[in-house]
Amino acid sequence: MGLNQYRPYLIKFQSLIALIILCIALSFLSDKFLTIDNGWNVMRQISVNICIAVGMTLVVLTSGIDLSVGSVLALCGAITAGLLKNGIEIPSSNLFIGFTLLGAIVAGILSGGLIGCFNGWTITRFKVPPFVATLAMLTIARGLTFLWTKGFPISVLGDNFAYIGTGWFLGIPVPVWISAIVIIAAVVITGKTPLGRYIYAIGGNENAAKLSGININKVKIIVYSFAGALAAIGGLIVTSRLDSAQPNAGNSYELDAIAAVVIGGTSLSGGRGSIWGTVLGAIIIGVLNNGLVLLNVSPFWQQVVKGFVILLAVIIDKANSKAE
Known part of the structure; x- marks a missing residue:
């Protein structure tokens, strides 16, 4: 009887308890x-996963999933790096368009938002399951990344851009x-x-x-757009930290994001x-990764x-859902 009395608190704080035990160990x-x-x-390491996982949380809360965020991260990081370093050349019109640091960053984030918007539109317009639609985008975005970079890293992006991933402000990275x-x-x-x-x-x-009058399709498109834009922000941090846009960046990042969401107590069924x-x-995943590295695993x-x-x-999530 005593255990049942504390069960709601154990469920509510299970992630915090797990983190404390992990840190002590x-x-x-x-x-x-x-x-x-x-x-x-x-x-610093978990900052990227937090950006991606926050977007993933919004998606999962609507009972969706976004498997494309790792590839979107790589593509948007490459777009930002490419525009910053090389601009856009149109030889047929003898035209060159250069980008400032802010312009390249905005272009990268907008690219992520547009990709997410396309994901949401595909899911709502054609009733494609989110798993399938975003799995397809995972492959599309990765292919576009290799096409944009021609399979080679885009490096030496300047100290101002590097500050985003490696700089300190008021004593905090x-x-x-x-x-x-x-x-x-x-x-x-x-x-x-609302x-x-x-x-x-x-x-x-x-x-x-x-039935309550909520525009389901509009909300889903907005949510997937947020997820894409946040993946792009994660891509900016990764690219800046490495001072290089790697074509294979972001591999398996979607798994860490999903892990952070689920471990954090968000139900994969949505709504909770x-x-x-x-x-x-995300902190638990980051601490776990860090600990395994320190232990030479x-x-x-x-x-x-x-x-x-x-x-x-x-x-544990399924068990808690049944208990409720």
């Missing part, structure tokens, strides 16, 4: 884990500031706006939401979850461990 296993430098390193802004914006949208209420309503019961939960899930085993963590999180 890693602090005993590695003396490098609980250091300031390693802490900032983890925060710039990527952490970017991810914080993304988090705050998403929290406001989901908790304080759009946020519509997102939860659609995920909870799409038919009821439709929070941005803060996803942030906590093989990259192959790291994939195995993360796969089991995702599976365990889904099992």
Whole structure:
């Protein structure tokens, strides 16, 4: 009886409990884990996943999924790098269009938003399952990335661009500031706006939401557009940090994003979850990745461990749903 009394609290704080246990275990296993430098390193690493996972959360809350975010990240990072370094040449018209840093960044983010918009339009207009539509975009965006870069990295992008991924502002890494802004914006949208209420309503019961007068298609297109734009922001951080747009960047990033969403308590069935939960899930994934590296665990085993963590999180989610 006593355990049942505390069950709701255990379910509510299960991610936080898991993070605390993980940190305690890693602090005993590695003396490098609980250091300031390693802490900032983890925060920089998870900033990209937070951007992607926040967009993924909005999608999953509507009972959807977006498997294309890793490829969109690579494509938008490459577009930004290409425009910044080479501009656009139109030899037939003897025309060259150069881009400032801000112009290239805006173009990259808009590209991500447009790709996400296309995903949403395909899903709503043709009733294609989100899994299939975004899986197709995963391949399309990756192919476009290789076409844009011709299979070679676009490097040496300048110190101003590098500042986005490697700089510090007020003693905090710039990527952490970017991810914080993304988090705050998403929290406001989901908790304080009609759009946020519509997102939860659609995920909870799409038919009821439709009968309530909510424009289901419009909301879904907006949500997928957000996911694409946030993946592009993640691409800017990755490209800036490496000072290079790699054609194969973002491989498997969608898996880390989905893991963060599920571990954070967002139901894959939609309608239940929070941005803060996803942030906590991203921190758990980041700490886990960092800990496995510090312990010199093989990259192959790291994939195995993360796969089991995702599976365990889904099992717990299903168990909690039945309990409710």
